[in-house]
Amino acid sequence: MLLAASARSASFAPLAGRRAASVIATKYSSAIYNAALSKSPQTLAKVHSELVTFTTTLKQNKDIDAFVRNPTLSANDRAAGLASVFKTLDGAGSKKEPVSDLTKNLLTILSENGRLAEVEGVIEGFNELVSQYNGELNVTVTSAAPLAKDILSRLESTLKQSQTAQKAKTVKVTNKVNPAVLGGLVVDFGDKTIDLSAQSRVTKLNAALQLSV
Known part of the structure; x- marks a missing residue:
């Protein structure tokens, strides 16, 4: 997957004001940013919109928030939880479009690597990179x-x-x-x-x- 490759080998852009961010969160932030921008500026904007929507969903949906913060779930439970997350996000944006593969890949990789609880830090770093780009x-x-x-x-x-x-x-x-x-x-x-x-x-x-x- 493009995102996984970016996470391994991308030349990361600097993140400003990220004193509290973990090295791992910074790595994923840069990976999703580089992966999206390498496709097109439109893809970057779409992923940005989707992650903003996901952040809002975390604040409004207690079940999804609890799922994200639970490190004890089995692989099957994580897969089922992500399927529910994607279903919630599909059509949730202003254009009512399905969630992009890049956004799905990011959340899936974070989940598989036991890093889903760091997703807010990842999104914060990604948003900062998008702001710099703009x-x-x-x-x-x-x-x-x-x-x-x-x-x-x-x-x-x-x-x-x-x-x-x-x-x-x-x-x-x-x-x-x-x-x-x-x-x-x-x-x-x-x-x-x-x-x-x-x-x-x-x-x-x-x-x-x-x-x-």
């Missing part, structure tokens, strides 16, 4: 609490003036909430991370104290 810059601003719209607007205006953003056609800012940052911000964009969080300062302080003991 000339989009996705900026993730992580804060301890949701940021006000005016603060996000000011951040977006500032980021658009950076050299990285000036190379992009569009800039999209997403605010993620993580109480662990304690305060301040962590900004991921392009290949850069700006850590202005209180947690970062605490970590540095702890490291300094350990060196002093």
Whole structure:
């Protein structure tokens, strides 16, 4: 299968802002991206649409979400579960088309290799590669609490003036909430991370104290 071959030998494009992604997830993200793009830009767009639909389905369908996250299923149960997933996805998109072989291959290979639980990380990486291909810059601003719209607007205006953003056609800012940052911000964009969080300062302080003991 084209996807399997890509997973073994593809020259992977860099993934920006993927600090939390596993090496395995990055491998599959790059494989499905390269496999789709090698067919045509239209195929890439179709697979992208299908994986967006699959992500939405995971959030809305508790049975499919439980299936994806269950590592103890037998091979027969995994096959039956995937058949149910494909049936749900067929015609679920805006054009009501059957799911492409590439998307089916991705989910099947993840399942056979016991990696289906990593599918969200795989899709996240794939989406980032598609954004890069489309000339989009996705900026993730992580804060301890949701940021006000005016603060996000000011951040977006500032980021658009950076050299990285000036190379992009569009800039999209997403605010993620993580109480662990304690305060301040962590900004991921392009290949850069700006850590202005209180947690970062605490970590540095702890490291300094350990060196002093």
